[in-house]
Amino acid sequence: MTRKIIEAYPHQLGGHCGSGALRDLLHWAGLGWESLPGDGLPGEGLVFGLGGGLSFMYTRYPGLTPPMYVVGRNADMELNLCRRLNIETRRQQTDDPEEAWRLIKDEIDAGRPVMVWCDIAELPYLRVRLSNTRHDVVVIGYDDDRQTVLVVDNDREDVQEVPMEAFRRAHGSSGFPGPNRFATYPMRFPAQLPDLLTCARDAAAAAARVLGGEDAQLFDVSTLPSGSLVASGVDGVRTFADDIITWPYRLDPDELTTAVRTIPVFVEKAGTGGGMFRRLEASFCRDVALATGDEDFAAAAETCQRSADAWSALGEAALAEPMDIRAISAAAHQLPALEEALQEALGKAGRGSPEN
Numbered sequence: 001m002t003r004k005i006i007e008a009y010p011h012q013l014g015g016h017c018g019s020g021a022l023r024d025l026l027h028w029a030g031l032g033w034e035s036l037p038g039d040g041l042p043g044e045g046l047v048f049g050l051g052g053g054l055s056f057m058y059t060r061y062p063g064l065t066p067p068m069y070v071v072g073r074n075a076d077m078e079l080n081l082c083r084r085l086n087i088e089t090r091r092q093q094t095d096d097p098e099e100a101w102r103l104i105k106d107e108i109d110a111g112r113p114v115m116v117w118c119d120i121a122e123l124p125y126l127r128v129r130l131s132n133t134r135h136d137v138v139v140i141g142y143d144d145d146r147q148t149v150l151v152v153d154n155d156r157e158d159v160q161e162v163p164m165e166a167f168r169r170a171h172g173s174s175g176f177p178g179p180n181r182f183a184t185y186p187m188r189f190p191a192q193l194p195d196l197l198t199c200a201r202d203a204a205a206a207a208a209r210v211l212g213g214e215d216a217q218l219f220d221v222s223t224l225p226s227g228s229l230v231a232s233g234v235d236g237v238r239t240f241a242d243d244i245i246t247w248p249y250r251l252d253p254d255e256l257t258t259a260v261r262t263i264p265v266f267v268e269k270a271g272t273g274g275g276m277f278r279r280l281e282a283s284f285c286r287d288v289a290l291a292t293g294d295e296d297f298a299a300a301a302e303t304c305q306r307s308a309d310a311w312s313a314l315g316e317a318a319l320a321e322p323m324d325i326r327a328i329s330a331a332a333h334q335l336p337a338l339e340e341a342l343q344e345a346l347g348k349a350g351r352g353s354p355e356n
Contacts, residue, residue: 005141006113011152011159012044015273016280017136018078019048020154021115024138028113029189031085033196035291042287044273049284050084050199052206053077054277054346056339058240060250061228066130066262067255068247069177070240072277074210078115078136078185084199088188093181097168100182104139107186113140117183119173123153125160131175135271154271178223200288200297205350207281211343234339241332248325260323264315275308278342282308285349296349303345307338 010027014020023044026032032040042050055074060067082089094100107114115138121131140159141150149167151160162170172182193199213233224230231239247256266272273280282304289298310331317324317331 002144003141003146004108005150006108006111009113009138009140009152009159011138011157013157014044014154016044016048016073016271016277017154018073019044019051019273019280021136021138021152022051022078022081023047024152025113025115025187025189026085031189031193033193033291035196036287037290043283045280045283046287047081047284048077048273048277048280049207049288050203051077051081052084052203053080053210054207054281055210055232056234056236056240056276057230057232058236058243059224059228059230060243061225063225066258067251068259068262070263070266070276072272075134080203080206082185082187084202085193086190089185092184092186095181097172097182100171100184101168103184103186105142108139108141112186113138115139115185115187116171117180118151118167118170119175119180120170121175122166122170122173123151123160124162124166125153125156130270131173132270133173133175133178133180196288197292197294200284200292200294201350201352203350204285204297204300204346208343208347208350211339211346234336234343237339238336241329241335244332245325245329257323260318260325260328263318263328267311267315274312276311278304278308278311281346285346288349294349294352296345296352300342300345300349303338303342307335307342310334310338 011024014023023042027041032042034040036042053073055072057071059069079091092103104114104116115136117133118135118137119131119133120126120128120135137151137153139149139151147164148161149164151162153160173180211233213235229243247259251259267276268274282301285297285301285304288294289301314331317328
């Protein structure tokens with residue numbers, strides 16, 4: 001019997017696939033900072049924030065299911081986190097499923113867990129219909145006799161034993177927002193992590209730039225059909241708020257209902273950590289402030305929290321009965337000013353005040 005598993009892998013539930021997976025991997029490597037409370041290991045919010053990927057992107061185009069898409073992170077949070085923390089990795093992609101599996105199997109055989117992209121619509125334990133090919137999971141083992149892959153996922157407490165055929169469909173999916181091409185992230189961890197405040201400032205400055213529209217898009221918009229509406233960063237939040245009131249004129253009744261009822265899913269449930277990723281960012285800022293005494297991060301935490309609460313309020317407005325587009329639009333129009341304040345607060349934390 002050929003069964004290989006990395007024993008005692010330190011997995012916890014998480015609010016977001018990428019930061020949950022990377023938190024687990026850091027815990028497995030035993031890496032953290034002594035200034036953090038408890039055992040010094042980072043929480044999910046700190047990991048997310050150190051990726052510098054807080055963002056916003058909105059798109060709506062004919063044929064999209066659901067008829068609009070919003071997301072609060074950019075494309076390379078995972079790679080940027082690894083760069084800041086001196087973790088050696090790259091996104092390895094191929095169109096050959098056998099080559100992709102050899103890479104994963106070699107990592108497991110060497111005793112190293114490996115993060116991969118999988119399409120949530122193809123993972124049988126998630127039972128979802130919405131495609132997302134950029135979902136991060138960590139492979140910690142396999143069973144050749146049973147033809148299964150052992151996976152940990154931020155959305156499930158226990159190790160998932162996934163049939164090899166289903167895993168390969170998920171790992172090589174061509175779904176939304178684009179082919180994942182068996183994306184795999186083999187990692188080599190340093191002996192210790194660099195200075196926390198230095199990394200945090202660099203990440204906060206990057207997030208501020210992303211909110212300003214720099215590299216804010218989650219996928220290549222050149223692949224979208226003509227007539228697509230795409231907007232990102234703080235300007236994208238403003239476009240999203242302005243566009244909602246036009247939905248009854250652009251969408252048929254079923255599409256309109258789907259678009260509205262999907263808002264709270266994107267804001268709270270679709271692996272965002274709550275409040276369109278802003279709650280995770282608030283946790284990052286709060287953890288840095290507590291560990292370092294930095295007042296700019298303490299102030300940014302409060303600003304992040306206000307934005308997160310406003311996003312959650314939008315989700316609640318979208319769930320109200322009867323559906324009220326004007327009320328939803330009004331809730332959305334609370335967001336741009338808060339997002340501008342958030343961009344400014346993260347930029348200030350990234351620069352650092354002289355007294356800090």
